Amino acid sequence: MKIKEYLSGKILYLTICFTTSIFCGVFLWLVQADLSFTLFLPVLFLLGGILALIPEYLRKRKWYSKLLAYKEELDRLTLLPAIIDRPEFYEGAFLHDILTDVSKSMNDEIFKMREELRDYREFVELWVHEIKTPIAGAKLVLENNPDTPAQRELDRIEHYVEQALFYSRSASVENDYIMRETSLKTLVSESLKQRARYLIANKVKIETQNLEPKVLADIKWLSFILWQLMENAVKYGASTLSFTGIEGNENVLLLIEDDACGIPAKDIERIFDKGFTGENGRKIGAATGLGLYLCKTLCDKMGLGLSVKSEVGIGTTFTLVFPVSYIFVSES
Amino acid sequence: MKYSIFIIEDDITIRNELSTLLSAYKYQVSIIENFETAAEDVISQSPHLVLLDLNLPGADGFSICREIRKSSQVPIIIVTSRDSDMDELMSLHLGADQFISKPYNVQILLAKINALINRAYPAEASHIVRYEDISLDFSRCVVLNKEKEVELTKNEMRILQLLIEKQGHIVSRDEIMNALWQTDSFIDDNTLTVNINRLRGKLNGVGSGDLIKTRRGLGYSL
Structure with a gap:
């Protein structure tokens, strides 16, 4: 004063x-x-x-x-x-x-809201675990009666259920992930295997290159992120998905490249924003604006980088950046 | 011989469908409905493998697992909707051999069952599958017809195995691709055609050229 x-x-x-x-x-x-x-x-x-x-x-x-x-x-x-x-x-x-x-x-x-949020989160987690049992049941029914497209629809339901789980987790302050040593190959092939039916039904060609590098990551979280990126690519018309590993001095990169319609330059800055659907999302009409936001949030939590480059009519490349941890440095 | 599998699971749809599925893959399946005596039943009837759920009414999967391990080395696969690392760690500490969270990929479940049984009962494990005149030898990756034999690639082996497992049914191209993807071979449509043609060529070489029939628009069958 x-x-x-x-x-x-x-x-x-x-x-x-x-x-x-x-x-x-x-x-x-x-x-x-x-x-x-x-x-x-x-x-x-x-x-x-x-x-x-x-x-x-x-x-x-x-x-x-x-x-x-x-x-x-x-x-x-x-x-x-x-x-x-x-x-x-x-x-x-x-x-x-x-x-x-x-x-x-x-x-x-604030305390009351926190409590409510925690209760809600607990409810979502419980609900997700509950609903996995009937999904597993339905999957088995279909396995015994093969050759219906319902199988891959169920895979999609499963994915959306997981999205709810990860959304509720991303909002929480607790970090319930475990970083383990794994290879890019494991990460990529585990998520490809899990979503094989969907990708095969959509006639997606898979290319992989140099996936030997080791990284630190939570396998479940990465599987969710990779699937989200793949599903987007397929939704916007990809016929080829390629996964390329690049080993640098300070980090390992995983490039996920598609040949889908590409993202307009005016939208690209905002595609990781919550609720943003952009021009492509409006055309397709089935976009929630949550998928990429979740990917980014989960990556941030794990300390991984996620960036995007795209050209309309040619395709989109997402790059996951895994910092080389001191564990590997001290080992070598 | 038929391997026996016990299913300890409270969800009726899941256990019935699992039972149907595993029976189709030539396992002998028993369902346990009284969870309080589940561990004793396993010990007294000694199946070849146990599929165990963690959340059971009136009992806890962990304690059943612990009880079984006190007196039996039967392979146990924990199949559960809980997916936390803690649950997985607990299960493995209590002596379970595998941990799969629902909703699992059925092909992976089958592969894990198969692998565990082959490892637990090596003497009884058969590396040879027969169909009509031909036999598949998995240990050497060859197919034999009488005296003649020909080497197959991993993919060709898997395709033939799948067709034999599903004999009498039409297997769609997508289904074959799915099975191959599960073995880390992420092939596309064209490659599958190439694989099938090569396989036919090799079967032709041992005198079984017309074994694989094309069902136009549907897939393949034996």
């Missing part, structure tokens, strides 16, 4: 001080008091009025600047009243009490 700011709140007080001093001077002059009295008394009067402000100003300035400093430092502002001392001056104490009540009610609200 600057002096000017403080004084601007005291204009009325100062005006009254000044006026009464003038009156005092005029009065003394009228009663023909001694000239030194007539001049000295009003000045003293005025000075007293102004000096009285100084301790109050200092007290307030101390508290307000502390408040300001805490406010800058805190990442959760609702905790502010709990940290700052209750000031001695009346307005400050009054405001402090009100702020405390406000923040308490806010914190209660």
Whole structure:
């Protein structure tokens, strides 16, 4: 709080001080008091009025600047009243009490929402696990009665169920993944095997190149991410999917390349945004805008990079970046 | 000989369909419905392999697994909808041989059953499958007809095996491709045609040229 700011709140007080001093001077002059009295008394009067402000100003300035400093430092502002001392001056104490009540009610609200979110997450996880049993049952029924397209529809249902699970996980602060050493080959071929029927039915040609490099990843999460990328490619008309590993000094890259319709330049910046469907999504009409957002979120959590390059009419390349961990460095 | 498999699973659809499926693959299947005595049943009847669910009403898959392991070395595959690493770790610690989470890929389940049985009962395991005049020798990757034999590639072997397993049924091209993909061979339509033609050529060489019949628009059958 600057002096000017403080004084601007005291204009009325100062005006009254000044006026009464003038009156005092005029009065003394009228009663023909001694000239030194007539001049000295009003000045003293005025000075007293102004000096009285100084301790109050200092007290307030101390508290307000502390408040300001805490406010800058805190990442959760609702905790502010709990940290700052209750000031001695009346307005400050009054405001402090009100702020405390406000923040308490806010914190209660946040706590309640957290609880609800956690319950909801637990429900989704439980539900996903429950629904996997009937899906497994239906898959077996179809295995015994083969050659219906229902098989691959079930695979898609399974994928959407998993999407719900991963979405609820991505929103949580807990990181329930385990990074293990694996090879690009394992990651790619496990997800290809799981989704074989869908890819075969859509006549997708698979090419793989240099998938020997080892990486650190959570296999289940990666399988979900790869499938999401593959499903998108197929949905937008890919007939060939190629997987290429590139080993660098600091990281291992996995390129997932398709020959689908490509992503317009104006959309490419935003394809990892939540809820963004873009021109292609609107054309196909079956886009939720969640798939790539989830891929990005899961990659961020695992510390992997995910980027995209695309050219309309030619295809799209997604690049997964696995940092080479110190484990491998120390081994070699 | 037929290998026997016990299914300990509470979901009726799953256990019935698993039973149908495994019977079709020439296993002898028994379903256990009383989970409290499941471990004792396994020990007293000693099947060749056990498929065990973790969430069971009135019993816990982990404790059944532990009970069985106290007195039997029968291969156990845990089949469950729980998919956390903790559950997998627990299962393996308690002596289960494999852990598969639902909804599993049926071909992978079959492959794991097959692999476990072959490893657990090597003396009884047969590396030879017969169909009419020909026999497939998996250990040497060859097909024999009387005195003549010819070497097959992994893909050709797998195609012929699948057709023999499903004899009497038409096997679609997609189904054959799916089976090959499960062995890490991600072939496309054209490659399959090439594989089938080569296989026919080789079978022709041992005198069984017309073994594989094309069903136009549907697939192949023996």
